[in-house]
Amino acid sequence: MSDASDPPFPSEINNWFAGREWRVRSHQRDMFAAAGRGHHALLVADTGAGKTLAGFLPTLADFCPSGLGGAALPVGLHTLYVSPLKALAHDVQRNLLTPVEEMGIDVRIETRSGDTPSDRKKRQRSKPPNILLTTPESLSLLLSYPDSGELFAGLKRIVIDEIHAFATGKRGDLLALALSRLQAISPQLQRVALSATVAEPEAFRAWLAPWGDIDAVELVEGEKGAPPEVEILLPEEQRVPWGGHAAIWAIPQLFEKIRANKTTLVFTNTRFLAEFIFQHLWDVNDENLPIGIHHGSLSKEARRKVEGAMARGELRALVATASLDLGVDWGDIDCVVQMGAPKGSSRLLQRIGRANHRLDQPSRALLVPGNRFEFLEATAAKEAVDEGQRDGEAFRRGGLDVLAQHVMARACAGPFDEAEMLAEVRSSLSYAWIDSSIWQRILNFVATGGYALKAYDKFRRITRERDGTWRLTHPEYAARHRLNAGIIIDSEMLDVRFKNGRSLGRVEERFAASLSPGDTFAFAGTSLEVMGIKDMEITVRASSKSAMIPSYGGARMPLTTHLAERVREMLIDRAGWARFPDDVREWLEMQDWRSQMPGPGQLLVESFPHAAREYSVYYTFEGWNANQSLGMLITRRMEDLGLRPGGFVANDYSLAVWGLKPVRDPRPLLSPDILDHEFIEWIQESHLLRRAFREVAVIAGLVDRQHPGKRKTGKQVTFSTDLIYDVLRKYEPDHVLLEAAWADARANMTDVGRLGALLDRAAGELVHVELDRVSPMAVPVMVMMGRENVPQGAVDDDLLLEAESLAHAAMRLDAPMEREGD
Structure with missing residues (x-):
């Protein structure tokens, strides 16, 4: 003070x-x-x-x-x-x-x-x-x-x-x-x-x-400011949807909010949804209100143009991703809209703060849930914000691939003493754990690529002098480092340009591979026709034809543990259901009557037949990554037990697995030793470890993405890293980058920490309910079956019809029947 x-x-x-x-x-x-x-x-x-x-x-x-x-x-x-x-x-x-x-x-x-x-x-x-x-x-x-x-x-x-x-x-x-x-x-x-x-x-x-x-x-x-005013938008004449994430049902109501406000900032969780929501808003924009779009794949010129327009108060609405949810100060924004689930109270609070960017005035926000579980999540996030509760990710050990990149940067600046630099590195809490043994492994990797690669001159980037100092082996390595250094590893992208050369931004190579001349796609708020694709560039022209929207393979925003616990508490707070809309309350009441509610500390598993298959739904609330990992492990064990698994689908809240034989007891599928055996085998056999290695190899400088005047394609980078990965797995399994890849695969791609907590919960408090049909709470994940590869937001009539069919079966008032053989 x-x-x-x-x-x-x-x-x-x-x-x-x-x-x-x-x-x-x-x-x-x-x-x-x-x-x-x-x-x-x-x-x-x-x-x-x-x-x-x-x-x-x-x-x-x-x-x-x-x-x-x-x-x-x-x-x-x-x-x-x-x-x-x-x-x-x-x-x-x-x-x-x-x-x-x-x-x-x-x-x-x-x-x-x-x-x-x-x-x-x-x-x-x-x-x-x-x-x-x-x-x-x-x-x-x-x-x-x-x-x-x-x-x-x-x-x-x-x-x-x-x-x-x-x-x-x-x-x-x-x-x-x-x-x-x-x-x-x-x-x-x-x-x-x-x-x-x-x-x-x-x-x-x-x-x-x-x-x-x-x-x-x-x-x-800091001094406390005015508390934010947060509302949840609900359908006016229809029910909260069973499935979907785009909340397209809200477009007419959202446009009315935009008309009533001076400036509205509409946040989405993905670039696909930003383009998707923008397009739907424009379809109802008969008044031609100025509405913009902003996300990280747009060109610098496009982003600066819309940022300038917002700063001057020229836009009535702007649809954006996380590219604008931090600290941007546009005082004329009077309402923030979150389309879909917020995924965390801190993230929501940060986005809310973009409205009325003043301490003494409340920020106004509108949450628009895409489905019923998202309604519960939105309610949990709203109440957390109202109570001032924040959440966030925990700190973990610093990455070895990042340390390798830093060592190379230090060598580019000039010779360094290894003991002095180790002390400097360890002064950071993130790397205080680095001992002399790990330090020597890092230096050896930057110097030679490691034991299995040291015969190749291309990996010899630094060398040690007799006095203990390290220096570059050749000045060209400094230029290569500066051309390729970085931490953000996006999917490989192709530039999108008009014939006159004006850049609109970039789309992922995977999406571009599906395009041919004459195809149309919506990007930067415009319908574009492909004129040609050459090297790493797509030439386009404006079109009036209907167009598909590019999909992106970026990481999903994880549901925080804090919000997951709040949703669990809501599910058993029966008295609190009275504050929910009628259809949501009836959904929970029917679930409570027909099956059971998953309480805090419990893992509820429901098993039931549907469409000549046997389903089991696991209500984990541990996020998509952990649920996806669990699905892979469970199906492997089901195969070993002769249960003839067919597939699975996951969302943030639950996992649905189907097979040809019923699961009478899920406990053998969920024993904690699954992380000691099947998990390691699955990771080593799956694409995840290869993908993690690809990323750490690029960050650590083992593989270059760019050469002067030329950038490698994603296929070329993948081919290079896969070759090296296979060599290291065979000849140097303790290579420092394999260790870094394992750390990434466990923490970021599989959420093994949350998966372990889930298995511990299953060992202590597993509740298994066998039903004669789909339960009300299973409907949101069941409607995703067979559509897990469809981009979020691409909800078609078939999906809606299937949701209605499943919901009808789940919400029928006749009493549950005993299953045959029970």
Whole structure:
């Protein structure tokens, strides 16, 4: 907390606040005071609380003439601002320039990201701005240049915005290593982190601090703002749907909301749904209201155009993905809409904060569930937000592939001493676990590729001198590293361009492979006809024909454990069902009467016949990844037990498995030893470990995606990594990248932690109910059977008819019958 002994603000800052008739918030004073004491700081404050300004006030004070006492202005790079999104960095630049100009401060502010022109990047290294706004990847690349020591020698502060969004993942690993390097270059560097949705501040303080010294980081809590106003949209003359995720039923009502509001921001969870919802909104937009679309696959020009239009208040609505759900400050947005399930209370709170971006005014939000389980999830998220409860991902060990990339970047900057660098790496909490043995394995991999690959010169990137220092084997490896470095591994993409060369963005290679000249697809809000496909580019022209929408294979947003537990509690809170719509309440009441409710700590399994097959539905609430993994393991065991499995389908809430013989006792299918035997065999045989290896091999620099003037196709990268994978599996099974791939496959692709918790629950509290027909709660997952590869949102008439048929059977009022043989 600040007190009377803390330094006052310079007059320029005081006068600026007074001119705006604003008061300085207590957390802004506390952040200024922490900087004055030379401390690192973590600020947790509500959206609209002026967090970004709080992070920058000490920097601006250093450039105020009244505080300099006649001394010269600071020169060179003074403050770094790191954000997870390019759009956020550009938005902050807009919102910083105004106060800087109005205060009359002479400070130069620039951005640097993958969108920045190469000539500007080069100039920024020789003549850096005072404040540089960047991303973790661009910062890591800056540190790979020989002049990085000189560039960052005078660095005073680093401000990390929206720290919750990336600190727990691989981008956080990369940033943690960059922080350690910057601290070594500039020991007096102050670290500052900002967030509105940190669930466990102590964990983030430890991550932010050098050597994990939590006492070195002050926790500053912001003033409380007006509570958000969250509503759940329900159908006016129809029921909440049984299945589907797109919530197309809501389009007419949503358009009326857009008409009534000044500006509405509509969030979707995927790029496919963004294009899908935009197209449906445009179909009912007879008034030609200006509506835009924004997602990460659109071109830089398209994204900047819509961002500028929003900033100027020219759009009535904008449909977007996570590309805009962090920190973007557009004060004229008066309503945020979440299409489909929010998946977490912190994510929802972050998105809600885009509306009425002011601390003293409530943000308005509308949740639009796609189906009945999503209605329960939306209700759980709304109540969590109302109670101020946040959730988020836990920290885990830093990735070895990221460490390998950092070692290569360090070598590109110049020779390094291995003992000194190990100490630097271990000063980060993410890599404090690295011992000398693991360190030598990493160095050996970067130097030779590992035992099985050391005969190939292409993998010899660094070499060790007699005095213990390491250096590049050839300068060309530095250029290759900078061309290929990065953490975000998307599917391979093809550029979409008009004949005149104007870029619209990119679509995935997998989708492009399905196209031929004359085909049409909807992209960037426009119907496009394919004129030709050559190399990595699709040439198109505008079309008036109906068009399909590109599908994307990106990672699914996981249902948080916190929301899953809330939904479970709702299911057994029978008195609380009265607040639900009639059809949802009747659905739960019929489930309770016909079968049973899965309570907290329980695993409910229902078995029943349907359409000449035998089904079992497992109500796990552990998310799609864990359910998908469980489905693979259960079908393997069913095969071994002679139950003749046919397939399975999963969503976030449940798993449905079918076969030709009934499951009389699911316990043998769910014993915890399944993770010791079948899980390992399945992972090794499946595509998952190969896919994980492909990603870590690219991140670690074993395989290049790009060469000067040419980019490899996805097939070429896959072919290269699959060959190396097979060699390592056979000749060096303990290779450091196989270890990294296993860690990724277990944590990210299979959610083995949640899977283990599920199996433990099954061992203790498994409830098996045998029914004569499908249960009401099974309908949402059953309607997905046979359609698991259909893009979310592509709900057709057949699906709706099948849902009605299943629902009719599940909701019939006749008493349940005993199954034959019971």
